Amino acid sequence: MSDLVGPFEQAVLLAILRLGEDAYGRAILHQAQESLGRGVAAGALYTTLDRLEQRGLVRSKLAPGTAARGGRARRYYFVAAEGNRALADARATLARMWRGIKLPATVKS
Numbered sequence: 001m002s003d004l005v006g007p008f009e010q011a012v013l014l015a016i017l018r019l020g021e022d023a024y025g026r027a028i029l030h031q032a033q034e035s036l037g038r039g040v041a042a043g044a045l046y047t048t049l050d051r052l053e054q055r056g057l058v059r060s061k062l063a064p065g066t067a068a069r070g071g072r073a074r075r076y077y078f079v080a081a082e083g084n085r086a087l088a089d090a091r092a093t094l095a096r097m098w099r100g101i102k103l104p105a106t107v108k109s
Helices: 007-022 025-036 042-054 081-098
Strands: 058-063 074-079
Touching: 007 025, 007 042, 007 074, 007 081, 025 042, 025 074, 042 058, 074 081
Parallel strands: none
Antiparallel strands: 058 074
C-alpha cells in the first residue's frame, strides 16, 4: 500500500489527470482552485509538485521555450503509476472510513 496522500495532494494529482497533456504549473493551479472551491497559493502548489515528484508520484518534463513565452520553457507534469496507486488507495481508505455512516448523524446519549 502506498503512503496515503493528503487532500491537497489528491487535488493536485486529480488536476494533473484532468488536464492531461496540458498539465503545467499555472493550469494545475487553476484546476486545483476550481476543484477545491478556494484560492491556492502558487508557492504551495509548486512545493507540493516538488514533493510529489520526489516521492515518485508524478513525473515532469521541460518543454522547449516558445516565442509566445519569450523563449521560456514550460514544465509539464504527468501522474506516474505510483501516483495512480496512491490515489486509488486514498479513495478506498475514504470509502472504508465512510462505510455505514449516514448523514445527518444522530448523537446517541
